[in-house]
Amino acid sequence: MNVQKQExxxxxxxxxxxxxxxxxxKQQGIAFAALTNNxxxxxxxxxLGTSSIITVKSGEYDTWLIPExxxxxxxxxxxxxxxxxxxxxxxxxxxxxxxxxxxxxFNPRLVYKRLGANYxxxxxxxxVSFLLKSGGNRDE
Numbered sequence: 001m002n003v004q005k006q007e008x009x010x011x012x013x014x015x016x017x018x019x020x021x022x023x024x025x026k027q028q029g030i031a032f033a034a035l036t037n038n039x040x041x042x043x044x045x046x047x048l049g050t051s052s053i054i055t056v057k058s059g060e061y062d063t064w065l066i067p068e069x070x071x072x073x074x075x076x077x078x079x080x081x082x083x084x085x086x087x088x089x090x091x092x093x094x095x096x097x098x099x100x101x102x103x104x105x106f107n108p109r110l111v112y113k114r115l116g117a118n119y120x121x122x123x124x125x126x127x128v129s130f131l132l133k134s135g136g137n138r139d140e
Contacts, residue, residue: 008031008033010091014041020127022048030132033050035087036053073100074095074100076091076101088117101117101121104124
């Protein structure tokens with residue numbers, strides 16, 4: 001019997017807005033995994049109650065293996081332009097679902113779109129609960 005695993009939302013949450021988004025996912029009972037490239041972030045994510053963490057070596061393309069759980073939508077909270085670009089490239093190879101980049105800067109919008117982001121959302125607010133309208137089903 002072939003049992004398919006449930007798709008998870010993938011979140012890179014290196015800032016307060018990303019942490020708030022993870023809290024909102026947990027509160028709504030939505031399956032998610034966190035993406036990080038270092039142990040410090042892994043520890044911080046675990047303290048938030050994140051049980052599924054995907055740690056990658058973002059600079060080593062040959063280590064970008066497809067995660068065990070199927071990846072649905074991806075939410076990348078920008079903290080570093082270079083890292084966000086790598087994450088978009090990585091995640092685009094993992095899913096055909098939408099990739100959302102949440103940023104405080106207008107400048108990289110076209111770059112992110114060219115790399116494969118479907119949506120680039122500009123906000124200065126740390127309250128990003130609006131991203132989960134209609135119960136988190138944003139797979140358009």
